[in-house]
Amino acid sequence: MMGDSVFNCCYVPPRPPGEEEPHRSRHTEIMASQSAQVASDKRFLIFxxxxxxIVDETSDDIVVxxxxxxxxxxxxxxxxQPGRYNEYMQRVLAYLAEQGVTESDIRSAMEKIPSTPGMLTVFQFLRNRPPQDFEVVLLSDANSFFIESWLxxxxxxxxxxxxxxNPATFNRDGRLVLRPFHSHDCPRCPVNMCKQVVVRDYVARRTQERGRPYQRVLYVGDGANDFCPALALGPxxxxxxxxxFPMHRLITETHEAMPGxxxxxxxxxxxxxxxxxRLRKLVAE
Incomplete structure (x- = not known):
């Protein structure tokens, strides 16, 4: 369903400049092994x-x-142009740089975005659960700099x-350079990201690594591009x-037009x- 493997292009935060790969002691290797084992024991996968x-605004609107x-x-x-919003935002970020908007300006704007009501309560709940309960993944058509700044x-x-x-890094000229996440052929989604492709690939890969499926896969979203990955979920x-919001309306319309x-x-x-x-009920089952 896509040309490039999502696992070849997903964003991985870089180490700080000058920081070398740490030497792996025997203790570190044991801890890493134990961590991998815990990850394989997760009951629920939540996107x-x-x-x-997570935030109560659209970060692209805030940067404007x-x-x-x-x-x-x-x-x-x-x-x-419809379906090519990522390309449009590349031009927006280039314009902002030309107008003297700095990395600090953009980071400050992102940091001030309010969280959605109750979302920090969700995060606290997930933090307080036993480590085997939830594997938590963020899937967004925003970009890495905006998201990392806020988180x-x-x-x-x-x-x-x-x-x-979508990867985004500052170049030597101080411009935030945005790139598309991947390519795909899903007609529902913008050309730079189909979230269903990501969900399907990630679940398949992790299921193979774990040797068994998750008890349940959960998806928390709002937009039309969150409807597509939710279609991949099972009963x-x-x-x-x-x-x-659009995701809710599309689900309701689908139930009415195409039951099942x-x-x-x-x-x-x-x-x-x-x-x-609802999460409390799920973990109590």
Missing amino acids: FDFDET QTAPGHHLPDWLKDTY RRAGARQLFHRIFT RDVAFPRKD EFKAVTVPWMSGDDVVQ
Whole structure:
């Protein structure tokens, strides 16, 4: 379903400049082995979207506020083409750099984005669970710099086992260079990312590594591009669409138009407290 393996192109945070690969002592190897064993014992795999799911805004909209006058010129906005938003944001970031917007400016803007109501409660719940319960993955069509900036400020980076998003790094000229995540042939999704491809590939790979499937796969999202991966979920899995957002509306329409097409249990949420309530029931089973 896709040209490039998602595992060849997913974002892996780099080590700080000048930091070398640490020497692996026998103790370190034992700890790594134990950590791998714990990872293989996870009962549940839970995916989170970022924009308007973890944070209560769209990070691409927030970065525009760093522009002169807090808006973009019409000639730039007119270059947007449906399905090619990633390419459009590449041009937006180039424009911001030309206007003197710095790495510090962008990081500061990201750090100030409020979390979605109750989402930090979800994170606290996941942190407090026994280590064998949840493997937590972030899957977003935003970009690595925006997401890493926010998570580190919120103290939530260590919660996520993996982050799948569009790579973004600053070049020597101080411009944030955004790249597409992968290529695929899904007609529902933007050309740079199909989240269903990521979910299917990741679940298949981890199931093979673990030697058994997860008890359930869970997906927390809000947007139309979160509907596509939720279609890959089975009848024991759980989709958490943000209530009255596009993902929720598409699930409802699918149930009405094609009964049985959408298989996962659906738990709409207005606050992260709604998500925690269902997670408590799942871990108690």
